[in-house]
Amino acid sequence: MSSKIKTYNPKEVIVTCGTHIVTGYADDSFISIEPNGDGITKKTGCDGEIARSISPDNTYKVKLTLLQTSDSNSYFSGMVDLDRDTGNGLFPILIKDLKGGLVFSTEAAWCVKKAPVTRGKETNNREWELDTGDAAMNE
Structure with a gap:
């Protein structure tokens, strides 16, 4: 097999926020x-x-752009509520491409605000904006 051939598979990109594994990525x-x-x-x-x-x-x-049906929308929404109520909405993030390449991590991240909600004839996406403390990204 040639070492010049690289494969990317979006199913092998993982995102964890605290103990939550993000699912339901946009298309x-x-x-x-x-x-x-x-x-x-x-x-x-x-x-x-x-x-x-x-x-x-x-x-x-x-x-992070998710399908409107993603269970992770509830997680992030809950983290915004927790942060507003108690100031305890920080969580670590790990983003990793299991095929190699990207590894991003931080010990402290938070949701800036709730993602906009759109409803229509077909499903829509929700985009969550997160800010981080010091972080590291390796490719």
């Missing part, structure tokens, strides 16, 4: 992970000298 893109920091920025002086700054922000914005 297309279902995970988005975006760093919040500015990465590495630069300034160039009038004489051409360049100074670089490395952002200390290791936090991320994670978006």
